[in-house]
Each structure stands twice: as structure tokens, then as C-alpha cells.
Amino acid sequence: MADPATYRPAPGSIPDSPGVYRYRDEHGRVIYVGKAKSLRSRLNSYFADFAGLHPRTQTMLQTAARVDWTVVGTEVEALQLEYSWIKEFDPRFNVRYRDDKSYPYLAVTLDEEFPRVMVMRGAKRKGVRYFGPYSHAWAIRETVDQLLRVFPVRTCSAGVFKRQHQLDRPCLLGYIDKCSAPCVGRVTPQEHRLLAEDFCDFMAGNTSRFTKRLERLMREAAASQEYERAARLRDDIQALERALEKQTVVLADSTDCDMIAFYEDELEAAVQVFYVRGGRIRGQRGWVVDKVEAVTTAELVEHFLIQIYSESDSVPREIYVPAVPPDEQAMTELLSEQRGGPVHLRVPQRGDKKSLLETVQRNAMEALKQHKTRRASDLTTRSLALQELQGALELDDAPLRIECYDVSNLQGTNVVASMVVFEDGLARKSEYRRFTIKAVEGQDDVRSIHEVITRRFRRYLAESEKTGEFDGLTGEELEEAAAHQPIDPETGKPRKFAYPPNLVIVDGGPPQVAAAQRALDELGIEDIAVCGIAKRLEELWLPGDDEPVILPRNSEGMFLVQRVRDEAHRFAITFHRQKRSKTMTASELDNVPGLGPARRTALLKHFGSLKRLKEATPEQIAEVPGIGRRGAEQIAAALHGGVVPPGGGGTTGTADKAGSTGTAGAAGGAAGSTGSDGENRGKSG
Numbered sequence: 001m002a003d004p005a006t007y008r009p010a011p012g013s014i015p016d017s018p019g020v021y022r023y024r025d026e027h028g029r030v031i032y033v034g035k036a037k038s039l040r041s042r043l044n045s046y047f048a049d050f051a052g053l054h055p056r057t058q059t060m061l062q063t064a065a066r067v068d069w070t071v072v073g074t075e076v077e078a079l080q081l082e083y084s085w086i087k088e089f090d091p092r093f094n095v096r097y098r099d100d101k102s103y104p105y106l107a108v109t110l111d112e113e114f115p116r117v118m119v120m121r122g123a124k125r126k127g128v129r130y131f132g133p134y135s136h137a138w139a140i141r142e143t144v145d146q147l148l149r150v151f152p153v154r155t156c157s158a159g160v161f162k163r164q165h166q167l168d169r170p171c172l173l174g175y176i177d178k179c180s181a182p183c184v185g186r187v188t189p190q191e192h193r194l195l196a197e198d199f200c201d202f203m204a205g206n207t208s209r210f211t212k213r214l215e216r217l218m219r220e221a222a223a224s225q226e227y228e229r230a231a232r233l234r235d236d237i238q239a240l241e242r243a244l245e246k247q248t249v250v251l252a253d254s255t256d257c258d259m260i261a262f263y264e265d266e267l268e269a270a271v272q273v274f275y276v277r278g279g280r281i282r283g284q285r286g287w288v289v290d291k292v293e294a295v296t297t298a299e300l301v302e303h304f305l306i307q308i309y310s311e312s313d314s315v316p317r318e319i320y321v322p323a324v325p326p327d328e329q330a331m332t333e334l335l336s337e338q339r340g341g342p343v344h345l346r347v348p349q350r351g352d353k354k355s356l357l358e359t360v361q362r363n364a365m366e367a368l369k370q371h372k373t374r375r376a377s378d379l380t381t382r383s384l385a386l387q388e389l390q391g392a393l394e395l396d397d398a399p400l401r402i403e404c405y406d407v408s409n410l411q412g413t414n415v416v417a418s419m420v421v422f423e424d425g426l427a428r429k430s431e432y433r434r435f436t437i438k439a440v441e442g443q444d445d446v447r448s449i450h451e452v453i454t455r456r457f458r459r460y461l462a463e464s465e466k467t468g469e470f471d472g473l474t475g476e477e478l479e480e481a482a483a484h485q486p487i488d489p490e491t492g493k494p495r496k497f498a499y500p501p502n503l504v505i506v507d508g509g510p511p512q513v514a515a516a517q518r519a520l521d522e523l524g525i526e527d528i529a530v531c532g533i534a535k536r537l538e539e540l541w542l543p544g545d546d547e548p549v550i551l552p553r554n555s556e557g558m559f560l561v562q563r564v565r566d567e568a569h570r571f572a573i574t575f576h577r578q579k580r581s582k583t584m585t586a587s588e589l590d591n592v593p594g595l596g597p598a599r600r601t602a603l604l605k606h607f608g609s610l611k612r613l614k615e616a617t618p619e620q621i622a623e624v625p626g627i628g629r630r631g632a633e634q635i636a637a638a639l640h641g642g643v644v645p646p647g648g649g650g651t652t653g654t655a656d657k658a659g660s661t662g663t664a665g666a667a668g669g670a671a672g673s674t675g676s677d678g679e680n681r682g683k684s685g
Contacts, residue, residue, distance in 0.1 A: 014044070015069075016039070018036065018071070019071040020069065021034055021036065022068055022069070023066075025064055033094055035082040036078070060093045075327050076334050095299075105119070105124075106144065114154050114182045114189060115196035130314075131203045147202065148178040148179070151196075151198055153192070153195050154182055214233050214237045218233035221233060256317050257316050257318035258320070261363070262297055264291070272286045273308075288368065297323045298324060302327070305335065310338065315343060316343070317339075318344050319345050383425075385560035386398040387557075389560065389561070393503070393542065401499065403456075405417060405452055406418050406571075407445045414579045416572060416579060417437060419433040422560075446514075449506050449508065454522070454523065501528060502529065505533060507565055507568060513531065513543050514543060538558065595631070598626075613635075614639045618636045619632070
């Protein structure tokens with residue numbers, strides 16, 4: 001790799017003006033294109049502190065061999081030139097949007113003498129009016145079939161049109177009045193074009209004038225006693241209404257906008273767009289992007305707007321996004337110039353538009369899940385991922401069995417850990433395990449990792465031996481090991497802990513990796529590889545190494561490691577929430593004098609929940625074995641915040657004190673919720 005200092009521009013040679021710059025590799029290929037308000041400031045930031053840059057930016061600079069730039073007059077020109085160069089050179093380190101599938105459009109070929117209505121995919125061409133995109137082609141065909149009653153436009157291919165013209169007779173659609181049969185001269189080219197333009201107007205949202213016109217003609221036909229014609233017009237109106245019903249009304253009739261939402265993780269992002277015209281959702285489209293550079297949501301929005309709208313002829317008046325781009329004014333000017341009118345970028349804060357944007361984001365989330373599922377289920381892709389991990393980590397064999405460990409806690413309380421298992425690149429949920437951390441107090445992920453690795457592999461050693469499997473174990477560890485003997489007496493199969501992994505992944509950096517390796521060394525295990533994955537930079541750390549292993553951002557190996565880590569996050573957080581929920585449930589009984597853990601458990605088991613216990617009378621509580629009349633009255637008073645009845649004995653509680661306790665409990669619950677959301681940073685759907 002090249003040293004960035006070897007091609008750093010000379011001091012003072014970079015202009016302090018807007019422009020676009022290109023990094024090229026040793027072969028002259030453009031690998032990155034960027035824009036800047038000040039070229040001098042931006043380019044100097046790459047070379048001033050190389051060690052402080054993001055690892056992906058470091059990789060780009062080490063891959064490059066030189067940098068050049070072009071000065072422009074305004075930020076708008078910089079946006080335009082940046083888009084042109086990205087499209088021309090397709091740089092490997094730039095964000096690139098790709099369709100997660102080929103979306104169909106409803107197209108009207110206005111560039112032909114007799115325009116045709118058809119389903120079209122792929123690149124757009126000039127002279128064709130497009131509507132959509134739609135999720136499914138059948139949805140387009142159903143809509144067209146309804147509208148052909150009112151707008152009998154040609155739908156046949158050029159070959160069918162030519163053949164019917166030679167035969168001088170229309171096709172089936174011409175006989176059933178769903179085509180005006182221009183092939184045999186039933187209508188002139190001008191009349192047929194007028195039908196096609198009316199069809200386009202209706203699809204564009206100008207629907208009211210057509211329905212009103214048909215209603216007026218129907219009334220006139222009925223008044224003149226032309227009942228058959230009136231019935232046909234009635235059926236035409238119903239066909240238009242059915243076509244409109246397929247397009248959901250979400251906003252005011254005058255609203256024309258695009259709703260854009262993202263759902264992203266460290267490696268990829270999915271974007272969904274709902275096209276709203278006349279207050280109705282007219283189409284939907286989605287993309288998936290590899291995040292080959294460090295970008296924020298605002299920067300993703302900027303890249304998306306440039307790439308999607310720069311050559312579009314359907315830029316709406318309003319575009320709703322989750323975050324405004326960094327150069328909002330320049331982007332607005334560019335889009336307004338493209339549209340030929342004002343364009344507003346907005347972030348909805350409340351109301352129907354915010355709700356609709358949340359719906360779009362849920363669609364983006366589902367799209368990313370489906371994309372990852374399709375990617376993970378491919379055998380060739382999984383094999384490639386395992387080979388990449390083997391090479392990057394210098395393993396003797398491909399890691400066919402991977403175990404990943406993660407620790408979850410809330411400010412040092414209810415500390416738990418998870419173990420997830422992937423075999424051949426697929427999750428084996430039947431072999432997942434959960435651990436309650438016992439020997440560690442407070443928030444100490446390093447000691448927690450050491451404990452859970454020690455406990456897991458001590459069981460592995462015990463289960464792999466025919467005799468002496470419980471040597472060295474005491475207390476609760478002995479009970480745990482006894483519950484996981486080598487042979488299950490019911491099935492006759494080995495216990496799951498008897499199978500060692502090829503690779504152990506821990507969530508964390510060098511300290512956590514060192515703790516895991518130390519635990520294996522203490523047990524005398526030398527044939528299991530260990531690595532850690534850091535959340536922020538997605539680096540892989542090996543024991544004893546000063547520098548991390550950085551896999552390419554779009555590699556299958558990186559995707560597999562991230563998926564394993566996210567699953568360990570999810571499993572650990574789920575277990576942590578369960579334990580915290582049980583703790584919070586029993587906390588209201590902690591202040592009852594003389595009520596220990598055994599009686600609390602008996603009460604909750606008898607009534608099934610704390611809510612039912614609160615609803616119970618002292619007489620009903622006294623029915624629980626071990627709970628007397630006096631104790632029942634104390635429990636009822638503590639739960640209801642009231643005063644113990646006279647003669648009931650026990651301590652009298654005031655409403656103020658009970659209210660204070662209740663407030664503290666509510667505050668604790670709120671804090672717990674906030675902490676859970678904050679910790680749920682690695683959850684993967």
C-alpha cells in the first residue's frame with residue numbers, strides 16, 4: 001500500500017474554493033470522488049492526522065497513489081460535477097445505490113404514432129411516460145384492465161399490431177371494447193393519442209374531471225331513455241372507482257411528495273421511497289447500499305438525492321427525508337433547477353406525514369432483513385464468507401463452527417452473557433446458551449468474558465472425558481456441569497457442550513480478547529482460535545496483536561461476523577430484560593417486613609402475577625402457605641399504599657411514604673426502559 005505522504009499536495013497549492021476532487025490508484029483508476037466547499041480545508045484534513053482517520057478512510061488513502069481536483073464556481077456546480085464523475089468512474093469507495101430488485105413501471109409510449117400502455121422494467125427511455133414503480137407487475141395489469149373500459153388504449157406489441165393490420169381485423173380486446181382498434185382504423189392517430197393522454201392524466205392524479213364527465217353523460221343517457229348506454233357508463237364509473245381504491249389515500253388531495261426513509265447498520269443501508277401524488281400512494285421503490293465509507297444518515301440522504309433525482313423528470317414539490325443533507329441550500333437549488341420550480345426538503349415532526357415516514361422506515365427495515373436473509377441463505381456466499389475468515393485470521397481450517405459471546409448489563413446490575421452458535425454460516429439456535437455472571441460485581445466486561453469462557457470450556461473438558469468430568473468443580477458450577485453430562489440419558493446423544501468451536505468471537509476489543517485467550521490458556525486449550533469485534537469500527541482483534549484485522553466493508557466474511565455479533569447482542573439483551581423484569585416485579589415486596597425470598601416466590605407463584613396479588617384481599621393472601629393473617633395485612637398495606645387496619649398489628653404505613661415509594665418505583669422503571677433502549681445498539685431485527 002502507498003504512503004499518503006508520498007503524494008500529498010505541496011503546501012499552498014490547493015485552492016481555497018469550492019470544487020470536486022478525485023483520488024486515483026497506481027493504475028490511474030478513480031477510487032473516490034468527493035466535493036468540498038473549501039478544497040484546501042477538506043484535502044488537508046486527509047493528510048493532517050492519518051492515525052485519527054476512520055479505518056475505511058485510511059484504506060482509501062493507502063490504496064490511492066495521487067489526488068487531483070477541479071475548481072467550480074458554486075456548491076451547486078460541485079454537486080453536479082460530483083454526480084457526473086461518480087456516474088462516469090463508478091469509484092469503489094463511494095456510496096453506490098442499487099435496486100434490491102427490478103421494479104416494474106406502468107409505461108405509456110408517447111413517442112410512437114399509436115401510444116401503447118405496457119409494463120416496463122429497466123432503464124427509462126425518452127418519450128415514454130412512466131408511472132410507479134410498483135411492487136408487482138400483476139398490480140399494474142389489474143389497474144390497466146380496469147381503466148381500459150374507459151380509456152381503450154392499445155396494449156399490444158408491435159408484432160401483434162402489424163399482424164392485425166395485415167389481417168384487417170382487430171384482436172380480442174378490440175372485439176370486447178377494451179381497445180379502440182387503431183390497427184384497423186377505427187380511430188385516427190389523433191383520437192387515439194387523445195385517449196392515451198387522458199389515460200396519463202388519470203394516472204397522474206387528475207381523476208375528478210373524468211368521473212364527473214362520466215356521471216354527467218350517464219344522467220343525460222338516462223334522461224333520454226338510453227338505458228343500455230347509461231348502464232355501460234355506470235360500469236365505467238365503477239371501474240374507475242375500483243382503480244382508485246387500489247391507491248391508498250394518505251394525505252391531502254393537493255399533496256405531491258416523495259417520502260424517503262432509511263434503515264441502516266454498520267455495513268449496509270436500505271432505503272425505501274413512497275411516491276405520493278394527489279394525496280395517494282402511486283408507487284414504491286427500494287434500494288440497498290453498501291456503506292463502503294463512513295457516512296452519516298444526512299450524508300446518505302445527500303448521496304441518494306444526487307444519484308436518484310439528478311436525471312429524473314419527476315421531481316416533486318416536496319421531499320420528506322429523515323435528515324436534511326449537509327449542504328441543504330445547494331441541494332435544494334439543484335433539485336429546483338432539475339424540476340423547473342421550487343422544491344422543499346423537509347423533516348416531518350408530527351402528524352400524518354411523520355406517521356407515513358415511519359411506515360416507510362418500517363418497509364426499509366423489512367427490506368434490509370429480507371436482503372440479509374437472501375444473502376445468508378446462499379450456500380456459495382456462506383462458503384466464500386468462511387474462506388475469507390480463514391484467510392484473514394490465518395486459520396488452519398475454515399471456521400465451520402463459530403461461537404460468539406456477548407455481555408449485557410445495566411449499570412452493573414443483572415449481568416448476563418450469551419453464547420450463540422453458527423455452523424456452516426447458519427445459526428443453530430438449539431445450541432444457544434445463557435449465563436448469569438456470578439463472580440463479577442459491577443460493570444466489568446473483561447472479567448465477565450473471562451468467567452463465561454472459563455465456565456463454558458470447563459464443561460467442554462468435563463463432557464469430553466469419560467471419567468473425572470466433575471473434578472475441580474464446586475458449588476453451582478458442579479450443579480451446572482451435572483446438568484450437562486456427556487451423554488443424555490433420554491436420547492443417548494452427546495450433550496451440546498461436548499462440541500468445541502473452530503473460532504470464538506467475543507464482543508469487544510483487545511482487553512476482552514485477552515481475557516478470553518487467558519481463560520483458554522488457563523484450561524490448557526490451544527486448538528481454538530479467538531478474535532474480538534469492536535462495535536464502532538468493525539475491526540477484528542487477535543490476541544497479542546497491536547493492529548486489528550480490517551476486512552473489506554462489502555466482503556462476505558465481514559457480513560458473517562457482523563451477523564453473528566448481532567445475534568449474540570439480541571440473545572444477551574433478551575435474557576437481560578427477562579432477569580431485570582423479574583427483579584423489578586419483586587421489588588415492591590422487598591420493603592415488607594419479614595417477607596423473604598421464599599415467601600415472595602410463593603406469593604407470586606400462587607397468584608401468578610404482581611397485578612393479581614395487588615387485587616387480592618388480606619383474607620385471600622392469608623390462604624398462601626406460610627403467610628399468616630398479620631403478614632397478609634402487612635403485604636396488602638404495602639401494595640395498596642394504605643394504612644394497616646386497626647388490630648392488624650405490624651407497622652403503620654402513611655400514604656406519603658407509600659406514594660414516595662411508588663414514585664421511586666416508577667422512576668426506576670422509566671430509567672430501566674431508557675437503559676434498555678440505549679443498550680440495544682446491536683439488535684438485528
